[in-house]
Amino acid sequence: MAYWLFKSEPASFSIDDLAARPGQTEPWDGVRNFQARNFMRAMAPGDLAFFYHSSCSVPGIVGEVGICRAAYPDFTAWDPANHHHDPRASASNPIWSMVDVVLRARYPRPVTLAQLKACPALSGMRLLARGNRLSVLPVTEEEWHTIRALAHR
DNA sequence: GCCAACGTTGGC
DNA sequence: GCCAACGTTGGC
Numbered sequence A: 001m002a003y004w005l006f007k008s009e010p011a012s013f014s015i016d017d018l019a020a021r022p023g024q025t026e027p028w029d030g031v032r033n034f035q036a037r038n039f040m041r042a043m044a045p046g047d048l049a050f051f052y053h054s055s056c057s058v059p060g061i062v063g064e065v066g067i068c069r070a071a072y073p074d075f076t077a078w079d080p081a082n083h084h085h086d087p088r089a090s091a092s093n094p095i096w097s098m099v100d101v102v103l104r105a106r107y108p109r110p111v112t113l114a115q116l117k118a119c120p121a122l123s124g125m126r127l128l129a130r131g132n133r134l135s136v137l138p139v140t141e142e143e144w145h146t147i148r149a150l151a152h153r
Numbered sequence B, C: 001g002c003c004a005a006c007g008t009t010g011g012c
Helices: A015-019 A034-041 A113-118 A141-152
Strands: A003-008 A026-028 A048-053 A060-073 A097-112 A136-139
Touching: A003 A060, A003 A141, A015 A048, A015 A060, A015 A097, A034 A097, A034 A136, A048 A097, A048 A141, A060 A113, A097 A113, A097 A141, A113 A141, A136 A141
Parallel strands: A003 A048
Antiparallel strands: A003 A136, A026 A097, A048 A060, A060 A097
């Protein structure tokens, strides 16, 4: 059982898009960064992840998803019509991976980036590390519970 | 729109 | 293997 964080730009894909299909699993595809891919390969069904909105007016954690399928080939990589097409990828050499997620919680109010930064218990969080740009990140169990408490207060 | 930080690419 | 150039991310 491990904890993670997924970033998404709400203009492209927001938690409301997930919430519009209740109970349905959603492939988390399009990740084209090796470190982020490797984190997804380390995920197992039952793991939990925060859903983070980036590049928007109020960046922050807006809910939780559950991992419901372990990493498998991201076939969007070898679809020439796909926005995240990678000409090096193919069915025999997938290169990229994705997992399936399902919405678990949508917070009534987001835990904003400003709140995260202001919380001393989260000072070591990878999300807050200088220059961090990874779209998939691990979260420690302590961080997970701290942030949940912020979400539910 | 700006800019810092970072990953990737490609020449050498 | 080094490193400059480039593209991207993401907060502000």
